[in-house]
Amino acid sequence: MCEGCGCHEHESIYMPEPLTVVQTHPMTERDRFFEFKLNGKDLGHKPGQFAEISIPGIGEAPISVSSSPTKKGSFEMVIRKVGKVTAAFHDLKPGDTLGVRGPFGTHFPMDEFKGKDLLFFGAGIGLVPLRSAINYALDNRSDYGKIFLLCGFTDISQRLFIDEMESWKKNPSLEFLETIDRGSPQWKGNTGVITTLIPKIKDRLSPRNTKAFIVGPPVMYKFVILELRNMGFRDADVIVSLERRMKCGVGKCGHCQIDGVYVCQEGPVFTLDGIAHLVEAL
Amino acid sequence: MELLQISKKELLEFVGTLVSGPLDVFGVVAHDGRFAYDKLDSAANLRLDFDETLYSPKQYLFPPKDPVLSYTPGDAASCAPVYAEKDQAIIGVHPGDMAAIAMLDKAFTENKIDAHYCTRREKTTLVGIYPTKPGKYRFTSSMIKPEEPYLAADAFLIDMGDDSYTIEIVTDRGKEFFSASAAKPATADGKAKAEKMKTAVKDTVTLKIKREDLPPFLDGKERHPVWETRGAKCFSCGSCVTVCPTCYCFDMLDELDLSFDYGLRFRTWDACVLEPFAVCAGGHNFRTKAADRIRHRLYRKQKYLLEKLGLAGCVGCGRCKTACVPDIAFPPDIDDDLLRKEAHHV
Numbered sequence A: 001m002c003e004g005c006g007c008h009e010h011e012s013i014y015m016p017e018p019l020t021v022v023q024t025h026p027m028t029e030r031d032r033f034f035e036f037k038l039n040g041k042d043l044g045h046k047p048g049q050f051a052e053i054s055i056p057g058i059g060e061a062p063i064s065v066s067s068s069p070t071k072k073g074s075f076e077m078v079i080r081k082v083g084k085v086t087a088a089f090h091d092l093k094p095g096d097t098l099g100v101r102g103p104f105g106t107h108f109p110m111d112e113f114k115g116k117d118l119l120f121f122g123a124g125i126g127l128v129p130l131r132s133a134i135n136y137a138l139d140n141r142s143d144y145g146k147i148f149l150l151c152g153f154t155d156i157s158q159r160l161f162i163d164e165m166e167s168w169k170k171n172p173s174l175e176f177l178e179t180i181d182r183g184s185p186q187w188k189g190n191t192g193v194i195t196t197l198i199p200k201i202k203d204r205l206s207p208r209n210t211k212a213f214i215v216g217p218p219v220m221y222k223f224v225i226l227e228l229r230n231m232g233f234r235d236a237d238v239i240v241s242l243e244r245r246m247k248c249g250v251g252k253c254g255h256c257q258i259d260g261v262y263v264c265q266e267g268p269v270f271t272l273d274g275i276a277h278l279v280e281a282l
Numbered sequence B: 001m002e003l004l005q006i007s008k009k010e011l012l013e014f015v016g017t018l019v020s021g022p023l024d025v026f027g028v029v030a031h032d033g034r035f036a037y038d039k040l041d042s043a044a045n046l047r048l049d050f051d052e053t054l055y056s057p058k059q060y061l062f063p064p065k066d067p068v069l070s071y072t073p074g075d076a077a078s079c080a081p082v083y084a085e086k087d088q089a090i091i092g093v094h095p096g097d098m099a100a101i102a103m104l105d106k107a108f109t110e111n112k113i114d115a116h117y118c119t120r121r122e123k124t125t126l127v128g129i130y131p132t133k134p135g136k137y138r139f140t141s142s143m144i145k146p147e148e149p150y151l152a153a154d155a156f157l158i159d160m161g162d163d164s165y166t167i168e169i170v171t172d173r174g175k176e177f178f179s180a181s182a183a184k185p186a187t188a189d190g191k192a193k194a195e196k197m198k199t200a201v202k203d204t205v206t207l208k209i210k211r212e213d214l215p216p217f218l219d220g221k222e223r224h225p226v227w228e229t230r231g232a233k234c235f236s237c238g239s240c241v242t243v244c245p246t247c248y249c250f251d252m253l254d255e256l257d258l259s260f261d262y263g264l265r266f267r268t269w270d271a272c273v274l275e276p277f278a279v280c281a282g283g284h285n286f287r288t289k290a291a292d293r294i295r296h297r298l299y300r301k302q303k304y305l306l307e308k309l310g311l312a313g314c315v316g317c318g319r320c321k322t323a324c325v326p327d328i329a330f331p332p333d334i335d336d337d338l339l340r341k342e343a344h345h346v
């Protein structure tokens, strides 16, 4: 295979590009918001894609892009501190540099959904990638019908994008509802898991003309899907983004597989009918 | 295909000149009665009559800890790719292992090209050898098609049983390689005999299912009790993956030089049978049970890679049978269980 094919002349698929921190602030005890910029260009991502972020000497981690591609000049991510590499990201200050590879993976096909109603379920850190699609839809508001956004967090300390949620709540062009699993005295809003919000909007949903997006912790998918199916949603209209260990991002390392499917290539965004047959998907 | 012949003595003399030259030459040597690939320091150590080696030759194309980037710590702009620089030859690769290399070639070049693998691969001359002894658990002819080793090989040796070898020249690189040897064109008789000798040593094990029938056979058996039964005995030690010529899952690892002003990012061997393999950034482990991990390994071997690359993820070398202490890893045994239990269900 290797006589004069020239394949060694390709650029390294592991080679990062330099990235600069524009601003950063904590969102919860373990989640930190970052605005990054590349040297004189955009990341070129689509809603729902991820990138590999790295600090030379520490390591690399796959992180979802949280901003919509309609935002130019910089992009945003939220990084949860779970290990050595992500802890080092949390120490970065404005002006610091790190490395990026990507964007990688499939995206929320927002262009195909023109004319549809949109129903977003964003639970916990799932709101981070979902926000790229939410803001894309809001920036192209006239392309879509009704927009419903349901958010859920385990408790009050885990809420993300608090200011932005406040603006969504006030925005008349979408219906926003939030709940937390475990209530507390300071919390005046809804309590209960995210599916408890569905009855509050149910009479305004048209399952045959709506695309439903689900992104959240692994336990959540089955419950939301069950409710959607009961309401008459078709699996082809349900879009999920699945988290897996995207180590290489380029379809080689094997870490991201669900059955035989490479999530870094064929995902992380899937329609439910594309993965319902996979044993390891949900 | 051009056929040459060479006496054993002439071949060893040729290997001797290679070993003392600039090339890194790897081949099979005997260590305490067992065979293993090693860097040759003398032609006299080279064994071409081995049954099976402990490890496969994949380590020379996909090293266990392979640097891919160098950098100044903390400085992303300083990252630079690292590529293999030395030319090398591997002499004495069985057809199964050669087909495994063809599979690795495909895996690292399909879709996105891995230039680190390709650079090393382009610097490698591969000389195969048809087995002269049965492997204890070999079932290669159940798993590969006879032409597949030729996707990777530059030349193949055939032991003629009379102190000589026939050399099949597969590529220009192979021709160039043997041009400095005393090999002569093979005679018509020699050619006919060589073809017979290629299949003289038979497999010890035969898979009961044809390779092309394996993916449909495995469909729907993801929840079969065999995974729990075998998984209960698995130590999650990773040996079955380490010895396997086709396994190529990897992790990435950053390491700093002791001076702290220089570092490398390595691609390191990983194994899907290890407990933390599917732990993701959120901390969730998507394959907590050994049963799920050994099922995933077997499905990669007999279904996923075959479907993805058109080449089998198992080449029937039998190494995992020897390496697995509780003896639960051998694909033909697992298939037998699946067949037997299937018969029970009916």
Ligand code: SF4
Pocket (backbone or CB within 6 Å): B240, B243, B244, B245, B246, B301, B313, B314, B315, B316, B317, B318, B319, B320, B321, B330, B331
């Ligand atoms: S799975 Fe076992 S028999 Fe098959 S190639 Fe790997 S080590 Fe050899």
Ligand code: SF4
Pocket (backbone or CB within 6 Å): B233, B234, B235, B236, B237, B238, B239, B240, B241, B273, B294, B323, B324, B325, B326, B327, B328, B329
């Ligand atoms: S199957 Fe055997 S060799 Fe493989 S991890 Fe389990 S115990 Fe180890």
Ligand code: FES
Pocket (backbone or CB within 6 Å): A245, A246, A247, A248, A249, A250, A251, A252, A253, A254, A255, A256, A257, A262, A263, A264, A265
């Ligand atoms: S992340 Fe490496 S194969 Fe998908």
